[in-house]
Amino acid sequence: MIAAATTPLASALGPSLAFDGISLTLGRTDILSGVSFNVAAGSVHALVGPNGGGKSSLVKTLLGQMPHRGKLSVSWPGDRPGVIGYIPQALEFDRGLPMTVNDFMAAMCQRKPAFLGLSRARSGEIGDALARVGMQDKRNRRMGALSGGERQRVLLAQGLVPGPSMVVLDEPMSALDEAGVRVFEELLDNWRAQRVTVLWIEHDLEAVGRLADRVTGLNRQVLCDGPPAQVLTPDRLLALFSTRPRVGSLPQERAA
Numbered sequence: 342m343i344a345a346a347t348t349p350l351a352s353a354l355g356p357s358l359a360f361d362g363i364s365l366t367l368g369r370t371d372i373l374s375g376v377s378f379n380v381a382a383g384s385v386h387a388l389v390g391p392n393g394g395g396k397s398s399l400v401k402t403l404l405g406q407m408p409h410r411g412k413l414s415v416s417w418p419g420d421r422p423g424v425i426g427y428i429p430q431a432l433e434f435d436r437g438l439p440m441t442v443n444d445f446m447a448a449m450c451q452r453k454p455a456f457l458g459l460s461r462a463r464s465g466e467i468g469d470a471l472a473r474v475g476m477q478d479k480r481n482r483r484m485g486a487l488s489g490g491e492r493q494r495v496l497l498a499q500g501l502v503p504g505p506s507m508v509v510l511d512e513p514m515s516a517l518d519e520a521g522v523r524v525f526e527e528l529l530d531n532w533r534a535q536r537v538t539v540l541w542i543e544h545d546l547e548a549v550g551r552l553a554d555r556v557t558g559l560n561r562q563v564l565c566d567g568p569p570a571q572v573l574t575p576d577r578l579l580a581l582f583s584t585r586p587r588v589g590s591l592p593q594e595r596a597a
């Protein structure tokens with residue numbers, strides 16, 4: 342059967358995703374226009390494109406945080422929805438806030454309110470996650486006292502508890518130092534081995550070429566989609582990064 346032939350050999354932990362004609366308008370601005378592409382279950386799928394091209398908005402749409410038109414399907418293995426880890430682009434908070442790394446992790450990772458204290462099970466998982474990103478010694482530091490790179494490591498760690506079946510990352514490497522980038526690449530290797538579905542917004546095209554299974558180039562609409570070797574060519578990249586489609590300037594809108 343055709344369906345059986347397309348089933349991956351090792352069963353994926355994560356879902357497949359289908360974005361089908363997703364459009365998003367905020368106020369009078371079209372942020373996304375007819376965005377369609379697929380993410381294979383258990384793959385590492387990168388989203389690239391210029392600033393303001395709608396990448397963050399698209400993943401927020403996936404996470405249910407944006408009103409949109411079109412169809413978005415998430416197909417979980419065995420129809421059992423799993424945990425989604427989300428690592429946001431940046432964390433806005435008051436540096437004076439008396440919140441430690443532990444407090445932050447508890448608030449992000451625990452279903453019950455942070456003020457009830459860490460449950461023992463979660464406390465162990467949180468310790469493990471902080472160890473994986475090399476932040477175990479800084480559990481009692483104030484978040485506001487961390488460097489940008491350290492804060493980004495904590496953001497990565499909160500995406501690991503509870504263990505996710507799908508991970509959505511918004512430019513995780515931008516604030517990381519070299520050692521932090523190595524930590525991130527280890528996490529990515531682990532997710533790949535476990536066949537977690539990874540949707541990864543990234544501006545470092547060298548890293549995307551090396552680490553992604555597939556790449557979608559987005560600038561309000563999908564401008565390219567395929568394996569890195571096909572998408573990350575000089576002419577494709579020039580088209581993706583040098584054009585800035587504005588309202589009414591897309592080919593199909595001119596034709597309409």
Ligand SMILES: Nc1ncnc2c1ncn2[C@@H]1O[C@H](COP(=O)(O)OP(=O)(O)O)[C@@H](O)[C@H]1O
Nearest residue numbers: 367368372390391392393394395396397398399
């Ligand atoms: N909440 C919002 N209200 C209005 N405009 C927004 C909002 N969020 C993002 N935008 C606009 O949507 C466009 C796409 O932004 P974004 O999704 O952050 O792009 P990217 O992540 O690719 O840099 C930008 O022009 C941005 O100014």
Ligand SMILES: [Mg+2]
Nearest residue numbers: 396397398430
């Ligand atoms: Mg963004």
